[in-house]
Amino acid sequence: MLTTIEATFENGQIIWNEPPPGQTKRKVLITFLEDAAGPISQRRKAGSLKGKISVPDDFNEPLEDLKDYM
Structure with a gap:
């Protein structure tokens, strides 16, 4: 199991924000x-x-450029 602290x-040196669980190795x-x-950045507002x-x-x-293919 993984625990994030x-x-x-x-x-x-590592300065803990909270004590790590358990004191075993x-x-x-x-x-x-x-x-x-x-x-x-701020979230964009809808609309x-x-x-x-x-x-x-x-x-x-239809596009004029594609007239030959239609």
Whole structure:
């Protein structure tokens, strides 16, 4: 079973945010996460492009370029 515990690695030492479960000898895997690069973008609001995009009336009509293949 795997358990994930958040900690900080600083000056060669691991500083636990909470105590690890159990005090017996165990194998551990340590993954170093990259620092976030820049601010997190905001979620897009549905409908924000309303009125800015239009579809031409002849959208479903055959294209002149493909007339020879039809």
